[in-house]
Amino acid sequence: MLYLVKRKEALLAPLAEALAVAAAEVKVCTSCGNIDTIDPCSICQDQSRDITTLIVVADVADLWALERTEAHRARYHVLGGVLSALDGVGPSDLSIAALVERCRNEPIEEVILAIGATIEGQTTAHYIIDQLDQLVRPSPPLRVSRLAHGVPVGGELEYLDEGTVSAALRARTPVSGGPR
Numbered sequence: 447m448l449y450l451v452k453r454k455e456a457l458l459a460p461l462a463e464a465l466a467v468a469a470a471e472v473k474v475c476t477s478c479g480n481i482d483t484i485d486p487c488s489i490c491q492d493q494s495r496d497i498t499t500l501i502v503v504a505d506v507a508d509l510w511a512l513e514r515t516e517a518h519r520a521r522y523h524v525l526g527g528v529l530s531a532l533d534g535v536g537p538s539d540l541s542i543a544a545l546v547e548r549c550r551n552e553p554i555e556e557v558i559l560a561i562g563a564t565i566e567g568q569t570t571a572h573y574i575i576d577q578l579d580q581l582v583r584p585s586p587p588l589r590v591s592r593l594a595h596g597v598p599v600g601g602e603l604e605y606l607d608e609g610t611v612s613a614a615l616r617a618r619t620p621v622s623g624g625p626r
């Protein structure tokens with residue numbers, strides 16, 4: 447221990463420097479909100495992605511949970527949280543307006559709401575469905591669906607195993623835009 451204290455400068459300075467470099471290199475994607483070392487992020491820049499489908503998640507951790515399942519090769523939109531009256535999180539605190547803009551300007555045909563099944567998550571999903579319902583855009587009509595069975599109430603995506611997440615993604619149910 448004394449050795450460590452004596453060698454503090456020599457040991458900790460490089461570590462602190464490495465952390466500072468890592469922190470400086472981390473960027474938030476201006477398009478989807480993902481965290482990467484490049485902006486737009488590597489997912490947004492990936493030409494092999496399905497650009498007609500957008501998966502909406504609350505947090506970057508959920509995006510990574512979905513990426514691990516490899517169930518879908520879509521792109522994402524990270525909200526930065528969920529609506530919560532208790533915590534004072536309103537629509538303007540989340541990137542909902544940016545999501546609506548993307549749906550207006552990009553060739554998106556389906557929006558999959560992969561938001562946790564908590565009360566706040568459901569409130570957020572309903573709010574987004576409302577906003578997208580009001581969106582006037584050229585055809586094709588925007589389909590909105592949400593994760594179906596398999597996501598337990600109160601279950602957050604990042605804690606679920608990959609099989610459950612990909613099953614919920616495959617069994618998604620339409621909520622607007624198509625036949626209900």
Ligand SMILES: [Zn+2]
Nearest residue numbers: 475478487490
């Ligand atoms: Zn991105």
